[in-house]
Amino acid sequence: MKIGNLDVGELPLFLAPMEDVTYKSFRYLCKKFGADVMSTEFVSADAIMREMEATKRKMTIFDFDRPIAIQIYGSNIEAMIWAAKVAEEAQPNYIDINFGCPMKKIAGKGCGAGLLRDIPKMIKMAGEIVKAVNLPVTAKTRLGWDPSDMPIVDIAERLQDVGIQMLTIHGRTRSQLFSGEADWRLIGDVKANPRMKIPIIGNGDISSPEKAKAFSEQAGVDGLMIGRGAIGRPWIFRDIRHYMNTGELLPPPTVPEVVESVKEQLFQSISYKPEPRGAILEMRRHFARYFPGLENFREFRVQLLQAIEVDQVVNILDAIALEYSNVQVDYTHVNLQKAG
Numbered sequence: 001m002k003i004g005n006l007d008v009g010e011l012p013l014f015l016a017p018m019e020d021v022t023y024k025s026f027r028y029l030c031k032k033f034g035a036d037v038m039s040t041e042f043v044s045a046d047a048i049m050r051e052m053e054a055t056k057r058k059m060t061i062f063d064f065d066r067p068i069a070i071q072i073y074g075s076n077i078e079a080m081i082w083a084a085k086v087a088e089e090a091q092p093n094y095i096d097i098n099f100g101c102p103m104k105k106i107a108g109k110g111c112g113a114g115l116l117r118d119i120p121k122m123i124k125m126a127g128e129i130v131k132a133v134n135l136p137v138t139a140k141t142r143l144g145w146d147p148s149d150m151p152i153v154d155i156a157e158r159l160q161d162v163g164i165q166m167l168t169i170h171g172r173t174r175s176q177l178f179s180g181e182a183d184w185r186l187i188g189d190v191k192a193n194p195r196m197k198i199p200i201i202g203n204g205d206i207s208s209p210e211k212a213k214a215f216s217e218q219a220g221v222d223g224l225m226i227g228r229g230a231i232g233r234p235w236i237f238r239d240i241r242h243y244m245n246t247g248e249l250l251p252p253p254t255v256p257e258v259v260e261s262v263k264e265q266l267f268q269s270i271s272y273k274p275e276p277r278g279a280i281l282e283m284r285r286h287f288a289r290y291f292p293g294l295e296n297f298r299e300f301r302v303q304l305l306q307a308i309e310v311d312q313v314v315n316i317l318d319a320i321a322l323e324y325s326n327v328q329v330d331y332t333h334v335n336l337q338k339a340g
């Protein structure tokens with residue numbers, strides 16, 4: 001499968017862009033465990049225009065990251081063109097436009113999924129960005145605004161017509177936010193449309209290798225994108241690839257193996273945060289996700305969330321590895337709704 005001229009292999013596994021999650025340290029682990037293509041967190045066109053430091057940092061690309069997209073969002077077409085050009089200077093492999101974020105502070109301002117209410121503007125924005133940059137431009141969106149309005153088959157054609165090179169579809173509407181179940185049937189309808197030539201990437205609710213295979217077969221997509229299912233489980237990419245290739249499930253990691261990965265993420269984070277405490281704060285959203293379903297884990301969880309020094313965190317992690325030295329993590333009851 002190709003994004004423009006970039007060959008990303010057969011049925012590539014994408015790490016979904018996730019705000020406050022897909023920063024360098026987490027991307028590093030996902031790549032290590034087999035994510036084929038990744039994305040930065042989304043960056044706001046307005047923030048790019050204001051040259052905000054945090055935004056520049058979000059657009060920093062590392063060698064290990066490739067191939068990777070910078071994802072941009074905004075409601076003003078001129079600002080988005082400017083943002084795409086600035087993003088291009090950071091030299092990602094391609095630029096992705098966010099037409100899917102449902103959050104009120106984004107969609108309510110006409111950004112992200114807000115553009116699903118003004119499709120002519122969405123198409124114009126996409127076309128103008130395609131014309132403004134040399135890199136491939138892709139888009140990520142949802143099925144539509146709400147269940148009474150799901151024009152994704154039409155949107156996909158029109159985005160393709162203005163030069164979008166790949167479309168990722170999250171199988172929910174804006175009004176669903178993250179509730180209910182992702183509907184992969186409509187994703188399949190887009191893929192089955194004989195007019196569509198660009199790759200279609202399916203996204204939504206992939207929480208296991210079995211689901212990845214089932215959704216992929218159901219919708220016939222060109223690639224799969226995994227978001228919440230990778231939080232606390234970056235090896236899900238390896239697990240999915242192995243299952244797709246062999247039909248067999250890899251055993252889940254033991255707690256000491258997980259602890260090694262958590263430390264790796266922590267030290268990656270320390271390597272770019274101005275202060276170690278910033279890394280610890282960054283890790284807080286991840287800690288508990290790495291240890292789902294462990295018996296009597298509550299005390300350790302509280303300790304991890306209260307620790308403010310790196311040594312403290314490392315000591316707690318070592319104690320966890322010791323306490324659960326022979327335990328394998330069990331993912332069967334992980335609830336994605338809680339993973340965001």
Ligand SMILES: Cc1cc2nc3c(=O)[nH]c(=O)nc-3n(C[C@H](O)[C@H](O)[C@H](O)COP(=O)(O)O)c2cc1C
Pocket residue numbers: 016017018019020021041042071098100101140170203204205206225226227228229336339340
């Ligand atoms: C914490 C969080 C942050 C997200 N941030 C972004 C984002 O910056 N850009 C984007 O396109 N989607 C974002 N999403 C949506 C995901 O990319 C993905 O479409 C969604 O989570 C459904 O996939 P999943 O079921 O595999 O998680 C975010 C989702 C979560 C949970």
